[in-house]
Amino acid sequence: DIQMTQSPSSLSASVGDRVTITCRASQSIGTYLNWYQQKPGKAPKVLIYAASTLQSGVPSRFSGSGSGTDFTLTISSLQPEDFATYYCQQSYKIPPITFGQGTRLEIK
Amino acid sequence: QVLLQESGPGLVKPSETLSLTCSISGASISSDYWNWIRQPPGKGLEWIGYVHYTGTTTYNPSLKSQVTISLEPSKNQLSLKLNSVTAADTAVYYCARAPRITMLGSWFDPWGQGIQVIVSS
Numbered sequence: 001d002i003q004m005t006q007s008p009s010s011l012s013a014s015v016g017d018r019v020t021i022t023c024r025a026s027q028s029i030g031t032y033l034n035w036y037q038q039k040p041g042k043a044p045k046v047l048i049y050a051a052s053t054l055q056s057g058v059p060s061r062f063s064g065s066g067s068g069t070d071f072t073l074t075i076s077s078l079q080p081e082d083f084a085t086y087y088c089q090q091s092y093k094i095p096p097i098t099f100g101q102g103t104r105l106e107i108k
Numbered sequence: 109q110v111l112l113q114e115s116g117p118g119l120v121k122p123s124e125t126l127s128l129t130c131s132i133s134g135a136s137i138s139s140d141y142w143n144w145i146r147q148p149p150g151k152g153l154e155w156i157g158y159v160h161y162t163g164t165t166t167y168n169p170s171l172k173s174q175v176t177i178s179l180e181p182s183k184n185q186l187s188l189k190l191n192s193v194t195a196a197d198t199a200v201y202y203c204a205r206a207p208r209i210t211m212l213g214s215w216f217d218p219w220g221q222g223i224q225v226i227v228s229s
Contacts, residue, residue, distance in 0.1 A: 092212070092213065102153075
């Protein structure tokens with residue numbers, strides 16, 4: 001199985017901050033990496049697919065980069081609605097599809 | 109707009125079979141890949157498996173002996189059966205579409221709202 005490791009596991013930040021979350025794959029996955037946002041009690045929502053493509057309707061303050069084993073999700077200027085848990089997911093080697101353990105983004 | 113809605117019992121006894129249905133509107137089940145994903149309380153996401161509209165299935169090896177995913181095209185639904193459940197199967201269960209023509213590189217969008225299932229006697 002490909003293990004996906006996110007860092008940090010939790011993060012405190014303020015509105016307006018620039019935030020970066022990292023996802024590392026246990027082997028190269030090209031750019032087959034997707035990012036999700038999940039708010040409490042809600043289903044995850046895709047933000048970025050194929051490492052850097054912004055899903056339609058997602059604000060442009062979200063961006064993704066990386067290839068191979070190392071990927072980042074960046075929020076350029078945090079908004080109040082961005083406080084949530086973020087997950088990365090690989091679908092390069094199936095089965096299984098695997099997710100990172102999540103990064104909880106909290107208000108400082 | 110594609111909408112997915114999970115349904116089924118919220119409480120299942122240990123050793124019994126968990127059965128869930130996902131109703132799809134705004135899209136035909138006779139295309140795309142359809143997935144089940146679960147999330148234990150306070151934990152991360154675990155992919156369970158998928159079914160393709162051709163009927164092909166692929167499951168997470170960690171659950172393969174327990175899981176059956178199938179389509180009901182006449183009802184535009186997919187189903188999940190998980191047998192011999194234990195407390196470790198307590199989770200929110202989501203159905204989700206993979207919108208690519210191949211699962212390689214695919215993501216999940218949209219998701220259903222999820223259904224909480226508790227395994228307890």
